[in-house]
Amino acid sequence: MNLEELNPQQRKAVEITGGPILIFAGAGSGKTRVLTHKIAYLVKDVGLPPDNILAVTFTNKAADEMKQRVQELLNMDVSSMSVGTFHSISARILRREIQLLGYSNDFVIYDQDDSRALVKMVIKDLNLDEKSFVPKAMQAHISKAKNQMISPELMANTVEGFLDEKTSEIYSQYQKALKTNNALDFDDLLLKPIELFNEHPGRLDFYQNKYQYVLVDEYQDTNKPQFEFIQALSREHRDVCVVGDDDQSIYSWRGADVNNILNFSDTFGEAHIIKLEQNYRSTKTILECAWSVVSKNTTRAEKKLWTDNKQGDKLSVIECRDERDESWKILKIIQDETVHGSFGFDDLVILYRTNAQSRVVEDALRREGVPYEIIGGIKFYARKEVKDVLAYLRLIINPTDGVSFDRIVNFPVRGIGKTSIEKIHAYAKENDLSYLQVLEDLGKLSVGAKQKKSLHAFNQLIHKFRNSYKGQNAVDITRDLLLDIDLQNYYENQNTQEALERWNNVEELLNSITDFQDNREESGLREFLEEVSLLTDIDRWNTSDKAVTLMTIHSAKGLEFPVVMVAGLEEGLFPLGPQSFEVEELEEERRLFYVAVTRAKKKVYLSYAITRRRFGGAPIPTTQSRFISELPEAFIQEEGGHQKQAYTKSFTRPSSFQKLSPSSAKFQKGDHVAHKLFGNGKILDVEGEGDSAKLTIIFSGNVRKKLIAKYANLSPLKTSAY
DNA sequence: CTTAAATACTTTTTT
DNA sequence: AGTATTTAAG
Numbered sequence: 001m002n003l004e005e006l007n008p009q010q011r012k013a014v015e016i017t018g019g020p021i022l023i024f025a026g027a028g029s030g031k032t033r034v035l036t037h038k039i040a041y042l043v044k045d046v047g048l049p050p051d052n053i054l055a056v057t058f059t060n061k062a063a064d065e066m067k068q069r070v071q072e073l074l075n076m077d078v079s080s081m082s083v084g085t086f087h088s089i090s091a092r093i094l095r096r097e098i099q100l101l102g103y104s105n106d107f108v109i110y111d112q113d114d115s116r117a118l119v120k121m122v123i124k125d126l127n128l129d130e131k132s133f134v135p136k137a138m139q140a141h142i143s144k145a146k147n148q149m150i151s152p153e154l155m156a157n158t159v160e161g162f163l164d165e166k167t168s169e170i171y172s173q174y175q176k177a178l179k180t181n182n183a184l185d186f187d188d189l190l191l192k193p194i195e196l197f198n199e200h201p202g203r204l205d206f207y208q209n210k211y212q213y214v215l216v217d218e219y220q221d222t223n224k225p226q227f228e229f230i231q232a233l234s235r236e237h238r239d240v241c242v243v244g245d246d247d248q249s250i251y252s253w254r255g256a257d258v259n260n261i262l263n264f265s266d267t268f269g270e271a272h273i274i275k276l277e278q279n280y281r282s283t284k285t286i287l288e289c290a291w292s293v294v295s296k297n298t299t300r301a302e303k304k305l306w307t308d309n310k311q312g313d314k315l316s317v318i319e320c321r322d323e324r325d326e327s328w329k330i331l332k333i334i335q336d337e338t339v340h341g342s343f344g345f346d347d348l349v350i351l352y353r354t355n356a357q358s359r360v361v362e363d364a365l366r367r368e369g370v371p372y373e374i375i376g377g378i379k380f381y382a383r384k385e386v387k388d389v390l391a392y393l394r395l396i397i398n399p400t401d402g403v404s405f406d407r408i409v410n411f412p413v414r415g416i417g418k419t420s421i422e423k424i425h426a427y428a429k430e431n432d433l434s435y436l437q438v439l440e441d442l443g444k445l446s447v448g449a450k451q452k453k454s455l456h457a458f459n460q461l462i463h464k465f466r467n468s469y470k471g472q473n474a475v476d477i478t479r480d481l482l483l484d485i486d487l488q489n490y491y492e493n494q495n496t497q498e499a500l501e502r503w504n505n506v507e508e509l510l511n512s513i514t515d516f517q518d519n520r521e522e523s524g525l526r527e528f529l530e531e532v533s534l535l536t537d538i539d540r541w542n543t544s545d546k547a548v549t550l551m552t553i554h555s556a557k558g559l560e561f562p563v564v565m566v567a568g569l570e571e572g573l574f575p576l577g578p579q580s581f582e583v584e585e586l587e588e589e590r591r592l593f594y595v596a597v598t599r600a601k602k603k604v605y606l607s608y609a610i611t612r613r614r615f616g617g618a619p620i621p622t623t624q625s626r627f628i629s630e631l632p633e634a635f636i637q638e639e640g641g642h643q644k645q646a647y648t649k650s651f652t653r654p655s656s657f658q659k660l661s662p663s664s665a666k667f668q669k670g671d672h673v674a675h676k677l678f679g680n681g682k683i684l685d686v687e688g689e690g691d692s693a694k695l696t697i698i699f700s701g702n703v704r705k706k707l708i709a710k711y712a713n714l715s716p717l718k719t720s721a722y
Numbered sequence: 723c724t725t726a727a728a729t730a731c732t733t734t735t736t737t
Numbered sequence: 738a739g740t741a742t743t744t745a746a747g
Contacts, residue, residue: 059737087737112736186737253735356733359738376736410723417723451723536737554735576734592735615732616738728744 001041001073006033013241013274014038017046017213020234020271021241022264026305027290027598028281028560031243035215036066038241039081040073042213051080054211054233058218058558060085060539082211086226088534090189093196093207095530100200101192106398106526108183109533113382114403115139115185121402122173125429128166142171146187147223147255180434182400190225197232208236218558219244219264223255231267240268246301247294250554250592252584262301279305281560283312285635286600293630294594297587315597317628317638318607322619323357323568326609327364330565333605334370334548337563345371347562349549351596353574357567358550365548369716371674375537375551385491385502386509390532392481396465397526400434409435412490414454420447424455436462461485474525475514482506545680553596564600566593569608569625593627667695673714 003011010030013023014037025031039055042048057063063083071078082089095105110118119142120135145155152172159165178185184192197204214234216222219242222230234240242264249258265271279287287305294300320326330350337343350361355377365372380386388411391404398404409424410416427445428438438445439459442452461484469477482488491503516531517523538555549561568574575581575589597604606628611619628636667673671683685696695714 085737189737250735254737354733354735413724415723419723448723534737552735573733588735613738723747725747726745728742730740730742732738732740 001037001044003037003041006030006037007278009274009276009278010034010037013276014041016272016274017042017239019238020264020268022219022261022271022273023241023243024245024273024275024301024303025243026245026275026277026279026303027248027595028279029276029305030278030280031217031276032062032066032069034276035217035243036069036073039066039070039215043070043074043076043078048213049080050078051082052210052212053081053215054089054213055081055083055215056086056089056217056230057083058085058221059536060088060534061541062217062558063088085534086222086229087186087189090193090229091530091534093193094184094189097196097200097203098192100203101195103179103184104182104398106182108181108394108398108401108404109189109530110178110183110185110403111382111533112139112186113387114183117403117406118177118181118183119170119174121406121425122170122177125425126166126169126173128170132163133166133170138167138170141167142174143185143187144255145171146191147225149191149224149228177402180400181402182398183403187225190223190229194225194228194232204232208233212237212239214240216240216242217244218248220246220249220258220261221251221256222260223251223257227257227260227267234268238269247297247591248557248595250557250588250595252588275303277303277305279307279309281309281601282307282598283309283602285312285314286597286604289315289604289631289635290594290597292632292635293597293627294590296630297590298583299587313603314635314637315604315606315631317569317631317636318605319624319638320607320609322609322611323360323613324364326567326607327361329607330361330567330605331364331368331370333565334365337603343562344546345548346543346546348565349551349556349559349561349563349599350565350567351551351553351556351599352567353553353576353592354568355552357573361550361567369674371545371547371680373541373545373547373549375541375549376555377537379537380505380508380540381532381535383502383505385505389478389482389487389506389509390529392462392465392485393478393525394529395436395462396469396477396481397529399436399462399466402428402435405435409455409458412485412487414458415450416454416458420451420455423447469525473517474523474528475510475517477525478510478513482510547674547680553592556599557595560599560601562601563603563605564596565605565607566596567607568612569606569628570612570622571625572622573612574625575627590627667714667716671716673697673716 003014006014010033013021013034023031023034025034035055039053042053043050055063055066057066063085067078067081067083070081082092084092091109094107098105098107116135116139119139120130123130123133123135123138152168152175155168155171159168178188197207211233214230216230221244230240242261244261246258246261249256252258265273284307287307291304318329320329334345334348337348338345352358358374358377362372362374381390388408391407394401394404395408406421409421423445424435424438427433428435436459439455442456445452447455465477465481487506488503491499491506513528516528520527553566571579574593575586577585577589608624608628609622611621613619667683667686669683669686672680673683674680681697683695683697
């Protein structure tokens with residue numbers, strides 16, 4: 001293995017392979033390079049077969065990239081290596097083993113929406129009031145308990161008073177309901193493998209033996225179940241390597257415990273500790289500023305990154321009148337850095353604390369035809385129309401899934417209302433049947449004749465697909481299903497642009513199933529559903545798109561961009577929360593700020609608005625974020641405050657962003673266009689003329705679509721901007 | 723049971 | 738402001 005391109009510390013981190021290793025890897029210190037080289041080293045120089053290696057990453061995308069890089073380094077097939085997020089690794093293990101825990105391996109994974117729906121059902125079943133037991137709050141409470149590995153039994157033992165008692169009851173019933181539905185929520189995914197290891201030591205032996213070397217990235221953000229999982233796997237052979245940075249710990253709100261990294265040596269036994277402190281990413285100025293803020297934190301391991309890179313530009317601090325002015329100034333910066341400057345759109349990222357902030361910025365970018373991509377917010381697979389179709393597919397595979405049943409039993413509308421559904425629920429509970437099973441025996445159900453007929457047909461439909469899905473591929477099943485429920489007509493008959501967009505999204509879902517099928521060895525419906533429930537927007541992100549990226553700081557973890565703009569630096573927004581912070585909360589916000597700034601290679605812009613609207617109400621005066629005053633004055637330049645001209649009067653559109661209103665646009669073969677959902681694309685063919693022209697467009701990711709010009713809401717892109 | 727209109731609610735952050 | 742949920746009318 002050629003390790004010459006590594007610095008001495010990096011090299012040491014790669015070469016030490018016996019016993020636990022902790023690598024403190026500061027931002028931009030080349031930890032990905034270390035991890036990939038280490039894996040390659042393990043295979044080539046230590047002789048460990050790839051399938052005996054487990055590497056845990058923070059996103060699926062990072063996992064794919066890691067695999068890819070190792071493959072390139074070794075020039076051999078490493079597909080048998082286990083690389084993935086905690087959740088996807090766990091799901092894979094459970095697919096094989098979960099029968100031992102009394103579930104069937106057809107289990108479905110409930111996302112937050114599904115799990116909330118189930119909590120709601122449980123609350124109703126227990127005859128509790130949704131006003132005193134808010135489903136959302138209950139769900140959060142349950143999830144928190146699970147992250148701390150507090151079981152329903154344990155919670156039941158510590159209750160005090162009526163509210164506690166009922167909460168604990170909801171938790172316990174929720175857990176039971178998950179099992180009856182043959183479903184796991186995200187937290188279960190982490191807990192069930194531990195349960196498996198505890199109850200079936202033979203299986204633990206097997207996996208300890210299989211995963212002879214264990215690597216974990218972003219270790220500072222592991223929670224208790226994740227810690228236990230790693231510990232269980234590696235406590236015998238003790239060949240474990242974790243990488244992390246306590247300054248970048250930003251997930252304590254979901255149970256991540258920074259002590260997992262700080263106490264690593266105590267728990268895993270005497271560990272080699274290596275510090276990577278040379279930064280290869282940012283300018284001296286950026287590092288100085290980032291450090292100056294994060295060093296205000298009291299609970300952190302003392303360290304300071306250094307770099308050989310240039311001093312670089314000062315950070316710009318920009319004052320804005322309100323959030324719309326902020327968007328406009330961001331637009332100006334984009335113009336300066338791309339058209340007048342030397343950067344491409346894809347070199348720029350706009351970061352913010354909350355997803356809600358993206359809307360105003362998005363409006364400005366769309367108006368001016370700047371290509372952009374938003375990560376997060378409403379995730380593609382969480383859209384209603386997509387989830388509706390997925391619910392059909394899930395019910396076909398797992399007929400006991402009550403949440404999916406409820407979702408689609410009256411979608412598209414087939415005359416089944418609230419009362420009928422309640423009767424099905426009651427009957428199911430009484431006779432210990434799944435909802436779908438109730439439909440087998442409609443005679444005893446006291447619903448109208450019309451409803452019975454309709455329910456019967458629904459049942460037939462699901463059964464038809466249950467009988468055929470095993471022999472068919474996922475794309476064909478989905479296509480047949482869409483035809484059977486006549487979804488295209490359902491949406492097209494509504495004749496609104498919104499409905500059309502929804503149908504487009506359903507088609508996009510079909511595309512992604514096709515894509516999945518073409519690229520995976522195991523490409524059944526079950527595998528697709530599993531992948532879909534664990535994918536994040538980051539994983540779907542097409543980095544080759546020449547577009548400005550918008551995302552939360554949390555999503556930006558592990559990424560880097562030449563130019564970083566951070567919006568909304570105001571007290572209460574960033575740091576987020578009330579004025580009275582718990583020290584720990586404030587320090588986490590500060591780490592978040594640290595993460596934001598250290599994403600940047602060359603330039604950083606920080607903006608704040610002196611008034612901001614909340615929920616579209618009246619503008620409320622704000623105060624500049626304390627983080628700005630924590631920056632060294634010598635390294636920042638303030639601007640924007642003096643520009644008092646009203647943009648409503650003297651708004652001059654940046655001339656380089658050509659803007660055409662969608663209706664007046666004439667599209668031609670070969671034009672580059674941007675679509676709100678599908679991103680950037682190129683027109684391959686035009687049928688017809690004007691508004692009603694049918695355009696065939698190839699979007700990024702090889703997604704081919706036929707759209708009607710007047711509905712598609714396409715923005716022309718100036719090709720010269722690329 | 724369905725549709726339309728009224729009103730309540732939203733903003734942490736994510737697997 | 739925009740979306741989801743609840744209520745009233747058909």
